[in-house]
Amino acid sequence: MTPSPHQSTGTAITADDLPLDNSFAALPPDFHTRLMPTPLPAPYFVAASAKAAALVGLDARALAADDFVAVFTGNAVPARAQPLAAVYSGHQFGVWAGQLGDGRAILLGALPGPGGAPIELQLKGAGLTPYSRMGDGRAVLRSSIREYLCSEAIAALGIPTTRALVITGSDKGVMRETVETSAVVTRMAPSFVRFGSFEHWFYRDKPEQLRILADYVIANFYPELKDAPNPYKELLAEVTRRTARMIAQWQAVGFMHGVMNTDNMSILGLTLDYGPFGFMEAFDANHICNHTDQQGRYSYANQPQVGHWNCYALGQALLPLIGAVEDAQDALDVYQDAFARKTDELLHAKLGLSTIEENDTILFDAMFKIMHDNHVDFTLFFRGLARLRVDAPESDLPALDAPLRDQFIAREAFDAWAATYRARLRREHSVDAERAPAMDRVNPKYVLRNYLAQVAIDKAQHKDFSEIDKLLAVLERPFDEQPENAAYAALPPDWASHLEVSCSS
Known part of the structure; x- marks a missing residue:
């Protein structure tokens, strides 16, 4: 110890x-x-x-x-x-x-x-x-x-x-x-202080309690803000920035929280309250992981804007301390830039791009469109992308691309995008032997798929807890190949399509 x-x-x-x-x-x-x-x-x-x-x-x-x-x-x-x-x-x-x-x-x-x-x-x-x-x-x-x-x-x-x-x-x-x-x-x-901790005092019109809570959070977790001209504005800005970056990280691994209520949002920018979460499998930008969420408020595609909405709710609660609406708005305005910058950083890393070009967003958008249209497994696609070669002879590319290409129903759509992607890599003189391991360090092979959790749960309900330990050991090394555990990276079995998670726990 x-x-x-x-x-x-x-x-x-x-x-x-x-x-x-x-x-x-x-x-x-x-x-x-x-x-x-x-x-x-x-x-x-x-x-x-x-x-x-x-x-x-x-x-x-x-x-x-x-x-x-x-x-x-x-x-x-x-x-x-x-x-x-x-x-x-x-x-x-x-x-x-x-x-x-x-x-x-x-x-x-x-x-x-x-x-x-x-x-x-x-x-x-x-x-x-x-x-x-x-x-x-x-x-x-x-x-x-x-x-x-x-x-x-x-x-x-x-x-x-x-x-x-x-x-x-x-x-x-x-x-x-x-x-x-x-x-x-x-x-x-x-x-465990939440956005809702501040909303509680705002909606009860208790400005003194609101101030006590804000001062407590600043003193204990954001001491660098204490001497700012308006520490409450800076608190809102920093929480907003952290929240935006966290959600960009969720999006980059296909994680869906499932119930992004303001009482489930951490004032420290932490992923908080795991209920009906899910990791994206067959990619659908509008996927809803929470069976209770009939309207799709917390779908994968909506998470970034809901995060922004939640920060506005926090800004409303902090307004009596911040003072001017304009100051609160200034603090909230950091969200879009923080989210965009983190997303851009993560996508460049996931695609193994070491330089930035003006049209990279077009490449990213086209990638997500063909993934969506073909319901490609999110984790397997990005992990497999590191195996796409740029230094092999053109005649060898069809065979080399096959494992990734075969994930697509419309293979010609993949071919067109892959050609654009290859050209982009070649413009920055990308080297396969250097790019692939760098991509593997940011594209996990192993995530907590619902069926993997369910297998562990089923065994645990019969007092066999061994699968919890085994699965945790795999998930603690998500970027490692772990060939002995390759089965944990497999597509979900047919029975898993019937699994549903909801707010009930």
């Missing part, structure tokens, strides 16, 4: 010794409710992420011990914990939903992370809170596995995200569409 700032070399930490601190608990009482988690009967260990554990100086193997299982299920509370549920509000599917809050999540406190920066631990599924509304305060094993795997998979892809430390389970039944077993997933992030 790598010693952390709160451990001495050779000293194993116990669950009750966790040196938790909780800066959010120091906010006034109307920001949260102090309460204890609700225990689950006979909890058991399911899985733990070694990489997430290392961030807070823990050994993932130790988390299977009874004392850690009890803490991360909510059956025991460490001495220094200050458990609480936070209040917030939000827009859901574009409609003001009023007060929401942590309906099944309880914040224990924070441990020192890299460089001593605090990382909060939050139990999701730890029981009823005053904000549970009609819910039961529980999470089910199915959704907990999906969140755990995707949190760590997104982190491995280099996209800002909350992390998942550990899953514990219990045979206690909870009702969703059917009766399922309970689980708790421990999430990690520097902060």
